[in-house]
Amino acid sequence: MRRKIKQMAKRLLDHVGIVTADISTAVRFWRDGLEMGVKMEERNDEEAVDIVFIDAGGDRTIELIAPTTEDSGIAKYLNKKGQGQHHVCIEVDDIEAVMARLTAQGFELINEAPRRRHDGTLYAFTHPKSTGGVMVELYQKPE
Known part of the structure; x- marks a missing residue:
């Protein structure tokens, strides 16, 4: 099937x-x-x-x-x-939407809001205790 x-x-x-x-x-x-x-x-x-x-x-x-x-x-x-x-870094299109979805699904984030690099890239980390021991960095590059 x-x-x-x-x-x-x-x-x-x-x-x-x-x-x-x-x-x-x-x-x-x-x-x-x-x-x-x-x-x-x-x-x-x-x-x-x-x-x-x-x-x-x-x-x-x-x-x-x-x-x-x-x-x-x-x-x-x-x-x-x-x-x-x-960490392992995953590029995403909409970091705030991904963070909201992960939080709603019970995954813990280290950052409450995305941080901004000098080049405009937004980033945030998941907490490894809620993701099987792997810290994942979410990364949204500027358009």
């Missing part, structure tokens, strides 16, 4: 975030060891992190994240959980 599948909105894997204590060693592994190019480097003073995006092919990236202060959220995460995968 065939079951009709409901058409879902298109969702794209944008990037995978990895927390590291030593961003230069992490960059050397991805760039030099695996010969993957660096797409962008930035310092986010608001979040107190250095970020390097590694080209993973197409529009996909690997985001390397290192704390710049010992009391930042990422530093606390690193001290508690150690280095490794931090």
Whole structure:
């Protein structure tokens, strides 16, 4: 018996975030060891992190994240959980609608409202305790 599948909105894997204590060693592994190019480097003073995006092919990236202060959220995460995968990022068309739907369905969000990056991108995170242990970043790029 065939079951009709409901058409879902298109969702794209944008990037995978990895927390590291030593961003230069992490960059050397991805760039030099695996010969993957660096797409962008930035310092986010608001979040107190250095970020390097590694080209993973197409529009996909690997985001390397290192704390710049010992009391930042990422530093606390690193001290508690150690280095490794931090989040999976999914690009969405309407972040507020997705956040409302997830909340209505009982999924916990870390952010009550989307945050805005310097380039206008909106982002928010799900809490891993309600999503099977995986933190998911919702990402809405500016039009």
